[in-house]
Amino acid sequence: MDKYCFLNGEIIPLTEAKIGIEDIGLLRGYGVYDGLAVIKGKVFRFEDHWNRFISGAHALSLNIPITPEKTKEVIEELAVKNGFDQRANVRLILTGGKTLNGIEYDFNKPTFYILVEKWEPLPEDYYKNGTKLITYRHAREWPTHKTTNYIQAVSLQDLRKEQKAVEILYVYDGEILECATSNIFLVKNGKLITPSDGILGGITRKVILELAKASGQYEIEERLVYEDELKTADEIFITSSFKDVVPVVNIDDFEVGNGQVGPITKDLMQAFAKVTNMG
Amino acid sequence: MDKYCFLNGEIIPLTEAKIGIEDIGLLRGYGVYDGLAVIKGKVFRFEDHWNRFISGAHALSLNIPITPEKTKEVIEELAVKNGFDQRANVRLILTGGKTLNGIEYDFNKPTFYILVEKWEPLPEDYYKNGTKLITYRHAREWPTHKTTNYIQAVSLQDLRKEQKAVEILYVYDGEILECATSNIFLVKNGKLITPSDGILGGITRKVILELAKASGQYEIEERLVYEDELKTADEIFITSSFKDVVPVVNIDDFEVGNGQVGPITKDLMQAFAKVTNMG
Numbered sequence: 001m002d003k004y005c006f007l008n009g010e011i012i013p014l015t016e017a018k019i020g021i022e023d024i025g026l027l028r029g030y031g032v033y034d035g036l037a038v039i040k041g042k043v044f045r046f047e048d049h050w051n052r053f054i055s056g057a058h059a060l061s062l063n064i065p066i067t068p069e070k071t072k073e074v075i076e077e078l079a080v081k082n083g084f085d086q087r088a089n090v091r092l093i094l095t096g097g098k099t100l101n102g103i104e105y106d107f108n109k110p111t112f113y114i115l116v117e118k119w120e121p122l123p124e125d126y127y128k129n130g131t132k133l134i135t136y137r138h139a140r141e142w143p144t145h146k147t148t149n150y151i152q153a154v155s156l157q158d159l160r161k162e163q164k165a166v167e168i169l170y171v172y173d174g175e176i177l178e179c180a181t182s183n184i185f186l187v188k189n190g191k192l193i194t195p196s197d198g199i200l201g202g203i204t205r206k207v208i209l210e211l212a213k214a215s216g217q218y219e220i221e222e223r224l225v226y227e228d229e230l231k232t233a234d235e236i237f238i239t240s241s242f243k244d245v246v247p248v249v250n251i252d253d254f255e256v257g258n259g260q261v262g263p264i265t266k267d268l269m270q271a272f273a274k275v276t277n278m279g
Numbered sequence: 280m281d282k283y284c285f286l287n288g289e290i291i292p293l294t295e296a297k298i299g300i301e302d303i304g305l306l307r308g309y310g311v312y313d314g315l316a317v318i319k320g321k322v323f324r325f326e327d328h329w330n331r332f333i334s335g336a337h338a339l340s341l342n343i344p345i346t347p348e349k350t351k352e353v354i355e356e357l358a359v360k361n362g363f364d365q366r367a368n369v370r371l372i373l374t375g376g377k378t379l380n381g382i383e384y385d386f387n388k389p390t391f392y393i394l395v396e397k398w399e400p401l402p403e404d405y406y407k408n409g410t411k412l413i414t415y416r417h418a419r420e421w422p423t424h425k426t427t428n429y430i431q432a433v434s435l436q437d438l439r440k441e442q443k444a445v446e447i448l449y450v451y452d453g454e455i456l457e458c459a460t461s462n463i464f465l466v467k468n469g470k471l472i473t474p475s476d477g478i479l480g481g482i483t484r485k486v487i488l489e490l491a492k493a494s495g496q497y498e499i500e501e502r503l504v505y506e507d508e509l510k511t512a513d514e515i516f517i518t519s520s521f522k523d524v525v526p527v528v529n530i531d532d533f534e535v536g537n538g539q540v541g542p543i544t545k546d547l548m549q550a551f552a553k554v555t556n557m558g
Contacts, residue, residue, distance in 0.1 A: 007300060018297035019305070021286060021392050026298070027372065028429035029308035035381075060434055089381065093306065096433070101399065102314075102368065102521070103429065103460065104436050113300050120380065141420050142430060149428045150307035150382065151421060154375070155339055157383050181382065242381070 004081045006074045006114040009065070011081070017113065024105045025095025031111075031148035032056035035181075035241050036090040036203075038079045038116065039276055043090065044241070046072050048203045053092055056145040062094050063110045071114070078116035089242050091115040093148065122166065122243055127269065130249030130261045131166035133179065133238070134159065135227075139172035143198045153180035166246060167238055172198075176225040179238055182246070186225065187235035187264045196222040204239035204272070211271045218264065230254075235262030237269075244276070245269045283360045285353045285393040288344070290360070296392065303384045304374025310390075310427040311335035314460075314520050315369040315482075317358045317395065318555055322369065323520070325351050327482045332371055335424040341373050342389045350393070357395035368521050370394040372427065401445065401522055406548065409528030409540045410445035412458065412517070413438065414506075418451035422477045432459035445525060446517055451477075455504045458517055461525070465504065466514035466543045475501040483518035483551070490550045497543065509533075514541030516548075523555070524548045 003014040025031040034053040037044045050068045057064050066074075071092070079088050094112045096105030122131075138152050156168045167179040177198050178184060183205040186193040192212050194205065212218045230236070234257045236248040245268055247261040282293040304310040313332040316323045329347045336343050345353075350371070358367050373391045375384030401410075417431050435447045446458040456477050457463060462484035465472040471491050473484065491497045509515070513536045515527040524547055526540040 005300065014299075014301075017300045019300055021284065021296045021298055021372070022293075022394065023305070024433065025305050025308075026302070026310070026374070027312070027370065027427065028433050029304075029310070029427040030430055030433045031305070031308070033306070060430070061437065091306065091381075093300070095305070102370075102396075103433055105433075115301065117381070138420075141417075141428075147430055148306065148308040149420075149430055151309055151339070151426055151428055154303065154307050154309045154382055154384075158340065 001083055004078055005116070006078060008112060011074065011078065019111055020098060022099050023095055023097060023111055024099040025093070025111060025148065027099045028103060029149055030060065030105070031093055031095035032060055032062060033146050033148045034092040036075070036092070037087060037119070037241050037276070038075055038084065038090050039087045041076060041079060041085065043072055043075050044276060045203050045207065048206060052146060052201065052203070053094070056147065057094055059142070059145050060147070061107065062096060063107050064094060065110055065112050074114055075116060078114065082116050084116065084118065087119040089117045089119050091117070095148075119242070122246065126166060126246060128261070130247040132164060132250035133167050133169045133248050134163045134165040135169045135171050135252055137172060138170045139177060139198060140170070143177070143200060146200055150180070156180065169251065171227050174227050176227055176230065182238040182240035182243060184236065184238050186229055186233040187262060188229070188233050190264070191219040191221055192264070193221045193223070193225055193229070195225045197224065202239055202241070204241055204244060207275060208239055208245065208268055208272060211268060211275065215271070230256070233257060235265045237265045245272050280362055283357055284395070285357060287391060290353065290357065298390055299377060301378050302374055302376060302390055303378040304372070304390060304427065306378045307382060308428055309339065309384070310372055310374035311339055311341060312425050312427045313371040315354070315371070316366060316398070316520050316555070317354055317363065317369050318366045320355060320358060320364065322351055322354050323555060324482050324486065327485060331425060331480065331482070332373070335426065336373055338421070338424050339426070340386065341375060342386050343373060344389055344391050353393055354395060357393065361395050363395065363397065366398040368396045368398050370396070374427075398521070401525065405445060405525060407540070409526040411443060411529035412446050412448045412527050413442045413444040414448045414450050414531055416451060417449045418456060418477060419449070422456070422479060425479055429459070435459065448530065450506050453506050455506055455509065461517040461519035461522060463515065463517050465508055465512040466541060467508070467512050469543070470498040470500055471543070472500045472502070472504055472508070474504045476503065481518055481520070483520055483523060486554060487518055487524065487547055487551060490547060490554065494550070509535070512536060514544045516544045524551050
């Protein structure tokens with residue numbers, strides 16, 4: 001089955017979707033990105049993703065050549081056209097278009113495209129028995145925006161696989177920040193704790209905070225989180241639009257809490273699954 | 280006149296040179312880059328550039344699908360074909376090729392291309408009467424490698440032009456590092472001073488150090504340079520493969536030295552012009 005995408009105003013076959021090699025998204029890595037889930041034909045939390053996307057575009061002075069309504073419509077159309085009736089991964093990419101003078105671009109001629117791809121769920125066992133993180137000393141350059149700069153993340157994939165880890169946790173200056181493509185939560189004495197600054201505000205993270213708050217069961221702390229707290233946490237989990245809520249039972253060479261997926265993690269995994277209708 | 284480039288093994292018209300939108304160089308900004316000058320038909324310091332390029336490729340585990348001999352030959356052929364008999368800018372770009380699983384790539388299928396573009400010299404007045412820099416608090420993520428990540432540099436171009444500056448000088452933690460696409464030198468009491476760490480080792484910078492050493496006239500210090508030293512320097516200049524040696528007489532709101540292009544800067548500009556046969 002041929003796959004389709006959306007490139008600069010048109011839905012076209014993915015095999016024909018190409019851009020010029022002078023694009024500043026390539027030459028200078030100048031672009032913003034977003035990753036969304038389309039679930040049973042509907043984009044999950046479209047407005048939140050869109051707001052993040054436009055905030056990144058503004059930060060980079062990029063012109064978004066499409067309305068949110070049209071974007072949502074195209075995503076849902078591509079999900080059908082590509083045969084993903086259950087769930088798919090969506091990527092929005094916006095660059096400055098053709099490079100001028102080696103380092104500039106024409107604001108009025110951006111490159112914008114949408115990919116709707118097969119969703120590959122993590123193994124069931126990861127959700128049941130938990131996963132491992134490895135830590136790496138790094139802080140992203142533009143942490144609050146989702147730029148296309150994932151050089152550090154991509155370069156660590158071999159190490160991640162070697163170490164049988166699901167994600168790489170960036171720590172910097174004694175602080176826990178975020179994973180390469182996920183956010184992190186700690187549970188301690190029934191409190192839900194997550195880093196507040198120097199991170200990308202994930203949409204799954206946002207929904208988890210909303211659910212935890214609405215349940216009235218958990219105290220929530222969004223704050224600076226120290227690396228030391230990893231070793232004393234009762235539970236840890238990560239969140240991402242393509243992975244949902246994933247329990248973490250090992251970090252580097254130590255076990256988290258009692259090494260089992262904890263009750264609060266399980267509770268929030270269930271609550272999240274209900275929201276996405278995947279539960 | 281049609282322009283040509285080299286893409287994945289072939290010399291083709293630039294208008295036909297396109298790559299798939301799933302390239303990890305676009306989606307994840309994962310690539311290395313180099314910028315060279317081809318002067319009167321010959322690549323300037325090809326071996327130095329190539330060594331830097333392969334060092335970056337190794338750091339990012341990227342496969343270079345071409346030999347240095349072939350690369351040099353293609354560059355020189357493109358300079359002729361594109362009608363640049365005096366001088367041209369050359370860009371080498373290497374990415375991981377098509378993205379796999381959203382964040383990986385096949386080592387054996389990289390994307391590699393070469394652009395040979397019109398060299399646009401800076402106005403003569405810049406070399407005669409000097410230029411201005413603006414400072415910006417920033418340190419690049421992978422400073423010793425020339426990755427394609429120039430998000431900070433591109434995003435500052437409007438500010439640079441507004442301030443009538445030729446370049447942006449990155450300073451961090453009280454230290455002078457490098458400019459967005461140039462290196463920096465200070466002259467103090469006849470000594471030549473340049474930052475040693477946390478920078479990209481420019482080839483023009485290297486040649487200037489060689490020339491200064493060979494002349495036997497200057498003491499040279501490659502070391503940590505403090506931001507304070509900008510205000511007490513006698514002379515300042517920057518170096519880059521596309522700009523050669525450019526005198527700096529203003530930084531932000533202050534004058535460098537006596538506000539004139541200094542004698543040591545002039546001497547090294549002349550020496551460099553001789554080496555490139557542009558003198």
